[in-house]
Amino acid sequence: MKFTCIHEGCADRAQSFKLINRGYGPDQMFAGQYFETNGEVFDYFLETLPPLDHTADGFSLSEFSTDTLTDAFIRIAGRVYCLTICRARSTDFTNAVRNLRAHLARKAAA
Numbered sequence: 001m002k003f004t005c006i007h008e009g010c011a012d013r014a015q016s017f018k019l020i021n022r023g024y025g026p027d028q029m030f031a032g033q034y035f036e037t038n039g040e041v042f043d044y045f046l047e048t049l050p051p052l053d054h055t056a057d058g059f060s061l062s063e064f065s066t067d068t069l070t071d072a073f074i075r076i077a078g079r080v081y082c083l084t085i086c087r088a089r090s091t092d093f094t095n096a097v098r099n100l101r102a103h104l105a106r107k108a109a110a
Contacts, residue, residue: 001096003103007035016041016082024065031069031086034100042073042080053093060085060093076101 007019016037022028042058051059058074064087065071072083074097081104085096 001032001099003032006033010036034083037080037082057097
């Protein structure tokens with residue numbers, strides 16, 4: 001999976017909502033886009049809709065943006081990220097978490 005950071009720094013609540021609602025065309029939203037957000041946004045979405053996937057690392061939204069795209073909120077090293085994932089199979093969330101974790105570790109090491 002190719003990852004694309006769509007916001008520099010940690011997005012506040014208003015910025016996070018704008019990023020989540022950025023549009024649904026293939027040039028606007030695709031799997032692998034991510035941004036850092038905060039615990040308030042993580043908690044809001046966890047409490048708003050029942051999660052489709054839920055682990056100690058995070059959850060994916062049960063409300064899809066397109067046929068197969070949804071957002072996942074993931075905690076990594078004390079930070080919170082929102083990642084657009086293709087969720088066609090139940091293993092897609094787990095693989096996305098693992099791959100984002102590896103991507104961020106490589107980015108930090110560079």
